[in-house]
Amino acid sequence: MPNHRYRKIRILHLIPTLQIGGAELDMVRKALILSTYDDFEIFILPFQGLGPLNELINSKARIKVIPPFKRGNSGMLATGLRLNKLVNKLCPNIIHLHMFRSELVGVLLNLSDDKPVIVYTIQHITADEPFWKRIFIRLTAKHKDKFIASSQAVKQSLVECAKLEEEKIEVIYNSVDFSKFDHLKYSPPDNDEPVIGTITRLHPDKGVQYLIKAFSKVTEKFPQAQCWIIGDGKEKVNLRALAKRLGVEKQIKFWGWIKEPHHLLARMNLFVFPSVTEALGIALIEALGIGVPAVASNVGGIPEILENKTDWLVPPRQAYLLADKILEILFNYSQARKEASLFIPLVREKFDVKRLAVKQAELYRFLVG
Numbered sequence: 001m002p003n004h005r006y007r008k009i010r011i012l013h014l015i016p017t018l019q020i021g022g023a024e025l026d027m028v029r030k031a032l033i034l035s036t037y038d039d040f041e042i043f044i045l046p047f048q049g050l051g052p053l054n055e056l057i058n059s060k061a062r063i064k065v066i067p068p069f070k071r072g073n074s075g076m077l078a079t080g081l082r083l084n085k086l087v088n089k090l091c092p093n094i095i096h097l098h099m100f101r102s103e104l105v106g107v108l109l110n111l112s113d114d115k116p117v118i119v120y121t122i123q124h125i126t127a128d129e130p131f132w133k134r135i136f137i138r139l140t141a142k143h144k145d146k147f148i149a150s151s152q153a154v155k156q157s158l159v160e161c162a163k164l165e166e167e168k169i170e171v172i173y174n175s176v177d178f179s180k181f182d183h184l185k186y187s188p189p190d191n192d193e194p195v196i197g198t199i200t201r202l203h204p205d206k207g208v209q210y211l212i213k214a215f216s217k218v219t220e221k222f223p224q225a226q227c228w229i230i231g232d233g234k235e236k237v238n239l240r241a242l243a244k245r246l247g248v249e250k251q252i253k254f255w256g257w258i259k260e261p262h263h264l265l266a267r268m269n270l271f272v273f274p275s276v277t278e279a280l281g282i283a284l285i286e287a288l289g290i291g292v293p294a295v296a297s298n299v300g301g302i303p304e305i306l307e308n309k310t311d312w313l314v315p316p317r318q319a320y321l322l323a324d325k326i327l328e329i330l331f332n333y334s335q336a337r338k339e340a341s342l343f344i345p346l347v348r349e350k351f352d353v354k355r356l357a358v359k360q361a362e363l364y365r366f367l368v369g
Contacts, residue, residue, distance in 0.1 A: 010093050011043065011094045011364065014096065015027060015099060019052065025282070027121075028057060045068075049068050050065075079108065094117045094118075097118070098120075103136075118145050119363075122150070148169075152301065172360055174282055184263070184266050194330055198273060199287075207317070211227070211229075212227070218326050227253070229252065273295070274297055274316070275300070280300070284296055293337060294340070295312055297314060309339070312325070
C-alpha cells in the first residue's frame with residue numbers, strides 16, 4: 001500500500017472532526033510540530049466535519065487537511081469505500097486513528113499485504129465502558145501495529161479491560177504548549193475573597209455538580225468567595241439550577257466556552273478538577289504549569305500529574321470531602337502557593353508538546369523501519 005517513491009514518511013490522521021476537544025487539540029499540536037520535520041508529510045482527514053482547529057492548521061500551511069466526506073450518502077459502507085479510495089491515492093506509510101469513531105471507520109479499510117502501519121490513540125477506557133466496546137477493541141487489536149495510551153492509567157485499563165498485550169501499547173501523554181504562558185503573570189485576588197474555578201466540559205462525568213455542592217459549603221467560611229466555571233455543555237441548565245437551589249447562584253459565574261481562558265486561570269486562587277472519570281486532565285496540567293494550587297479527583301491519570309502530591313487528591317463524587325480539602329488549602333494558602341510553584345518546572349517538562357512530539361516522531365520512525 002505505501003508508495004515508496006515518497007522519501008518522506010506520509011502520515012494520515014483519521015479523526016471525526018476538528019472541533020476543540022482534548023483529543024483533537026493534542027493531535028493538532030503534535031502534528032504541527034512534526035510537519036516542520038524534514039522526514040514527515042502530514043495529512044488530516046476529519047471525515048465527519050471541520051471545526052475551529054482547521055483555522056489553526058491553515059495558518060501554519062504545512063499540513064494538508066482533506067475535506068470531510070459529504071454528508072449525503074454517509075453510511076458506514078459509503079464512508080469505508082471513500083476512505084479506501086483516498087488511502088489508495090495518498091499511499092500513506094502510517095494511518096493514525098484518533099477516537100473510537102475513527103476505529104469504527106478504520107475497520108472498513110481494505111488493506112493489501114503491503115499495508116500501512118496502523119496506530120490508534122486511545123484517550124480513555126475504563127471498566128465502566130460498554131462490554132461491546134471493550135470486546136470490539138480487543139477483537140480488532142490484531143489489525144493495529146501500535147496503541148498509544150494518553151496515560152499510564154489508560155494503558156493499565158487497556159490491559160485489564162480490553163486484554164491487550166502490554167508491549168503493544170506505548171504511553172505518550174497529551175501535551176500542552178506552555179509557550180503561550182511565557183508572558184502570563186499569576187495574580188490571584190486576596191485570599192479573603194478567593195476565586196475557585198475550573199475549566200471543563202459541562203458533562204456529568206466531569207463532576208462540576210460536586211464542585212458546586214462543595215462551594216456552597218466553602219461560602220460558609222468565605223462568604224465573599226467566587227466560583228468560576230469555564231466551559232460549556234449539556235449540563236449547563238442543570239448546574240445553574242443546582243446553584244440556585246443551593247443559594248449560591250450570585251457567586252457562581254458560568255463563563256461559557258472561551259477560546260483562550262488562561263488569563264482567567266491566572267486569576268484563580270484555587271483550581272478544582274472534580275472529574276468522576278478522567279484519562280489525564282489537560283486543564284489541570286495548565287493550571288499547575290502557571291502555579292495555581294489545585295484539588296483534583298483521585299481517578300484515572302490525574303495522580304500521574306500530581307505525582308507524589310497525594311494530599312491534593314480527593315475521592316470522586318464526595319462533595320463534603322472536596323469542600324474540606326478546598327478549605328484546608330485556603331486556610332493554608334501561603335504554603336499552598338509555595339508547593340504549587342514547585343510543580344511549574346515538573347509539569348512543563350513532563351507534558352511539553354515539543355518533547356512529546358519528539359517521542360511520537362521516534363515511534364513513527366521505528367514502526368516504518
